[in-house]
Amino acid sequence: MNCRFDGQPLSHVFVDLDYCPPSNSYLRPSELNQSEIYYPLKLFVSERTFLVQVDEYMRAENIFSEDYAYFSSYSKSWLSHAEQYVAQMCHRFAYGNESLVVELASNDGYLLQYFKACNIPVLGIEPSLSVATTAQAKDIETIVDFFGLALAERLRSERKRADLIVANNVLAHVPDLNDFVGGMKLLLAPEGVITVEFPHLMHLIEKIEFDTIYHEHYSYFSFYTVQIIFASHGLEIFDVEELKTHGGSLRIYAQHIDGMHAKSPAVEKLLRTEHARGMREMAYYEGFQAKVDSIKFNLLSFLLQKKSEGKRVVAYGAAAKGNTLLNYCGIRKDLIEYVVDASTYKQGRFMPGSHIPIENESKIRETKPDYIIILPWNLRDEITQQLAYVASWDAAFVIAIPELKCFKVPSWQHSKRIDDSSVPINRRLEDSRHRRASVG
Numbered sequence: 001m002n003c004r005f006d007g008q009p010l011s012h013v014f015v016d017l018d019y020c021p022p023s024n025s026y027l028r029p030s031e032l033n034q035s036e037i038y039y040p041l042k043l044f045v046s047e048r049t050f051l052v053q054v055d056e057y058m059r060a061e062n063i064f065s066e067d068y069a070y071f072s073s074y075s076k077s078w079l080s081h082a083e084q085y086v087a088q089m090c091h092r093f094a095y096g097n098e099s100l101v102v103e104l105a106s107n108d109g110y111l112l113q114y115f116k117a118c119n120i121p122v123l124g125i126e127p128s129l130s131v132a133t134t135a136q137a138k139d140i141e142t143i144v145d146f147f148g149l150a151l152a153e154r155l156r157s158e159r160k161r162a163d164l165i166v167a168n169n170v171l172a173h174v175p176d177l178n179d180f181v182g183g184m185k186l187l188l189a190p191e192g193v194i195t196v197e198f199p200h201l202m203h204l205i206e207k208i209e210f211d212t213i214y215h216e217h218y219s220y221f222s223f224y225t226v227q228i229i230f231a232s233h234g235l236e237i238f239d240v241e242e243l244k245t246h247g248g249s250l251r252i253y254a255q256h257i258d259g260m261h262a263k264s265p266a267v268e269k270l271l272r273t274e275h276a277r278g279m280r281e282m283a284y285y286e287g288f289q290a291k292v293d294s295i296k297f298n299l300l301s302f303l304l305q306k307k308s309e310g311k312r313v314v315a316y317g318a319a320a321k322g323n324t325l326l327n328y329c330g331i332r333k334d335l336i337e338y339v340v341d342a343s344t345y346k347q348g349r350f351m352p353g354s355h356i357p358i359e360n361e362s363k364i365r366e367t368k369p370d371y372i373i374i375l376p377w378n379l380r381d382e383i384t385q386q387l388a389y390v391a392s393w394d395a396a397f398v399i400a401i402p403e404l405k406c407f408k409v410p411s412w413q414h415s416k417r418i419d420d421s422s423v424p425i426n427r428r429l430e431d432s433r434h435r436r437a438s439v440g
Helices: 076-093 112-117 129-137 149-157 177-187 201-206 223-231 265-277 288-308 320-329 362-367 377-386 388-393 425-429
Strands: 012-020 039-045 052-054 101-104 122-125 162-168 188-199 235-243 249-256 313-316 371-374 396-399 405-407
Touching: 012 288, 012 320, 076 112, 076 162, 076 377, 101 112, 101 177, 112 122, 149 177, 162 177, 177 188, 177 223, 177 235, 188 201, 188 235, 201 265, 223 235, 223 249, 223 265, 235 265, 288 313, 288 320, 313 362, 371 377, 377 388, 377 396
Parallel strands: 101 122, 101 162, 162 188, 313 371, 371 396
Antiparallel strands: 012 039, 039 052, 188 249, 235 249, 396 405
16 A cells, blocks of 8 residues: 555554445445445554555545535534634635635535625535535535546636635545645635645544544544645645544645745644654554554443343434444444434435444434433534433433543433543443442
8 A cells, every 4th residue: 555645655554443334325225135345444654744544445436426425514513613614714814705715525515605695706616416416506606526636727727716725624535635735726826725624633543533534534634744745735834723623623724835824833833742742753653453442342341231231222423433433343233223313314224334223313202212322422512412301311321432431411300410421431330330320
């Protein structure tokens, strides 16, 4: 396997998650008896640039197809994040009706709709027809295609140059990094700005967020690595923000080299932080597999114990990260009865690999489970607030990463908070006689 940035051979394994089906390939009932294709999910790390990556076992055009199932607008917290971003960009860079904002991987128009509401011209580029159609229905101009040098050249021939290029959570999805970043350089107006958001590799490693690894994510980045890649294409990162989204992300600001924006002290500060953590040494990337396996064994122990006690366990959020967790742990519907998801596109289908059915939230009210595992743990607050009513039958929530924890939240009927989330579940598994409410 060769590095997708510098083309050099890779030999250092970062983590091996065995074989998994594509995480967003949700199954229809008619597909349950058909064979599924499982691909290796083994990541390597470059000893030169410290880029972490999985090979392109599944072609991008087969993942981001007309049947792609991820719609950004189903998350209220993500919509709020997008709205705040638009307000921040308009305030900082004074975009107006003469500007052009281009979003790469614009999904269902979740973000561009807020620029459009400010009468700022927008253009979305989205390869997945399923979500692009939704954006077009909102009257957001959207090109259904993959972005790279070829499309950037076509847009330039049409006299289109972007004052702002937005790329949220797409850099990791790009198999050809040089084509993608080179395309942004070509499309960017002389005084334009690029902002890119992506999960920070430092948090993935230190918080053991291995479930964010799946075939759609070809690459995983430190700030140091991203700066190398952008600089090689004549782009300078002049600012960076640390975000809480997706378990810890970065938002970088880039411009043409020698651009008009002065470099923020935050750039050197974050580079120093990563260096102090050891992110430019191979030793930093070792030992991750053992931590991942510990999470796997603790989750399986918990589920097997609750099964033996006759407890009902379900999950919330048919997210891609949940599929990585379920498949690596070998969890099936005998341990988790069903998964609830807000997306009507996913409801009535089944999780890939595990074949756990995906239901409407009403199923929780009907069956009153004892435990609800939150698969998209990055949306923990949003989900627990939404499901606060489960306190009426004393149900508990479970988070598996970075260590297994149980906690309860009050509903309007419950004035006293019961929360043992600070206590690792593996400690409580040693003595099942303790009541959960007395731990903490």
